[in-house]
Amino acid sequence: MTSSTTTHVPPAGPARSGSGRFVLALVLLGALLAGSALMSLTVGSRVNSIDEALHRVPGALDYLLDPATTPGDVDELTVLIGTYRLPRTILAVLCGAGLGAAGAVIQAHTRNPLADPGILGINAGAAAAVVTVIGAGVATGASGYVYPAMVGCAVVTLLIFLLSSGGPTAANPVTVILAGVAVSALLMAYVHLMVLSSDTVLDQMRLWATGSLAGRRMDVVTATAPVICVGLVLALSQAPGLNLIALGTTTAASLGLPVAGVRALGLVTVAALGGAATAAAGPLSFVGLAAPHIMRTLAGPDYRRIIPGAAVVGAILTLWADMAGRVMARPDEMAMGIVLALVGVPVFILLVRRRTVVGL
Template identity: 40%
Template sequence: MSDTPGAATAGPVTTPENGFAPGADDPPPTGLIAPRRARRIAGLGLLAVLLGLAALSSVLFGARMLDPATVWQALSHAASDEANIIVNEIRLPRTALGLLAGLSLGLGGALMQGHTRNPLGDPSILGVTFGAAFVVVLGIHFLAIDDLRTQAWLAFVGAGAAAVVVYLIGSVPGRGPTPITLALAGTAVSWLMYSLVSGIVLLDQDTMDNFRFWRVGSLTGRDPSVIGQMLPFVVVGVVLALANTRALNALALGDDTARALGFRIGWARATGLLAITLLTGVTVAACGPIAFVGLIVPHLARAMVGSDHRWLLPYSGLLGAILLMAADVLGRFLAPPGELQVGVVLAILGAPFFIYVVRRRKLLAL
């Protein structure tokens, strides 16, 4: 398929409104559109069922084994005090946090790969992760802040500030940011923040000891109140992400073609980057930096539904939540009597997938 404006407007099948992925194979005949849509809707239903099973597993299984009857009694507040505490004060908030975090990271990864047209892109390219880490370290080192809830707000401020800096540095005068300039600016800012963080924690043992608990990436040890604080940011981020889908489909054809189709490039990218910042920034703030979800999930979703972002983003959000909660449940059994944090489990699972993605030549461009 040509990337020229003339080719994009030669027929209705290449426009972002029709539901076909730009750059994908030729669309099917009209009679096959309805079955394809039905399959995609059925796929969303299947993912919703899997998400429910992952959430159920997160509530049922843990270091302290409880039979299903006891869990049900705890949910109805008819069980012992110990079971009530385990289920209602530990597992349920942990499950809700995993659902929000996985949804946010999956959507953020799909948006990031779409806007940078980089198959190895994840939200950390925008500088969000190390921007958050830098401000958290500053709070620990200079203000002696060791409260996780306060650290979460510091992390969100740092994530947002880093995203703004990357956007400004990556903006080409008169044109706004481009995929290449965003990736380069994000990499530069990330490495700068990483160097500053490393310098501070190496100079202060107390700061290092405090920071490493936030840095590992975990769903445990978080105040349940953080879920309510996180929810509005996630809702706004999801709305902005879904509103950005048609623009992403057009941008995949090239900036000139997107302009010819009537899209405002700068506005579309600003909307996408704001969504990425909200979704990943609040997740990093609440859980610490959790790697590989934003990298792995969009590829899995793309293999299932193609490159049409109107379907790719919902699939990525559901798959992200499923993957994160499944990894969290798996970590509870890998190092008895303790458990592995979800960030460690995802690193173990994600590294081989990363190598696989790098070695597949046809994934070198989106």
């Protein structure tokens, strides 16, 4: 009798404990993200305090939404925050959240802890579209690259889906990865050809290809925010299915999961999240790879926790990298993609060597 009564007690305790730890971690990460966003409004060529930034946020929002009706006595700092820092901060959060969630989804679908959104050819598709519009003279600035880059990502995603959806290996993650590698190689050859054949393309492409939010304004936010928000909803909706896929596709199918349909939805989700983020900020390394691993160490293997957590962690990483780039080379700035590579990759390697990265 004693044995039978005690067997029901232990499972509930750890479950409640794990859930409470996840909620606490998410609350702390959310607070850290909010504090980092406020700090982002103070960093740049002109330094100001958080108190100054907070007092100017309402005026900056008014100026951002309708500069023509703003009173003429608005000070320079309000204009600076409304025109540059506020859109840049919002965009850093959106891009980081998109890449973090996309990394969790693609790692779940491929069951590969080293996968990131770029494995589907998203970066190559965006780069090919950007060099095309630059070479054609259609776009000359970062704002003009956003829509073409998202179209390029969508076309590459469709092509990879078509290449990997037929035959006996349909819906196989290895087939998807191989198709992505092949398409990426072809598109990057085209990108290199365009860059080497035109000085104009070379000059403009090198700024986008390093990964940066410099000069991004509200039009980039309004173009990418709906795509990323829809992608985040799709990612969260897949979490229960991804938990089943982690048990193996045969087991998942036997439990009634439509594996092929879930994989197709996952491909669309990763393309939407990674494509919009890449279109807005250029190719960014490390975020989509590391954010899911960091969250696994805090929340365990449940994708209902990993995906929202990875989105928050990704937003924090991107925001910190953007702020660090503004500080490290003042009065100029270092591209966010370079900061992520210089700081993030060594930290990730250290985690791997200490075997704290789940799945490696």
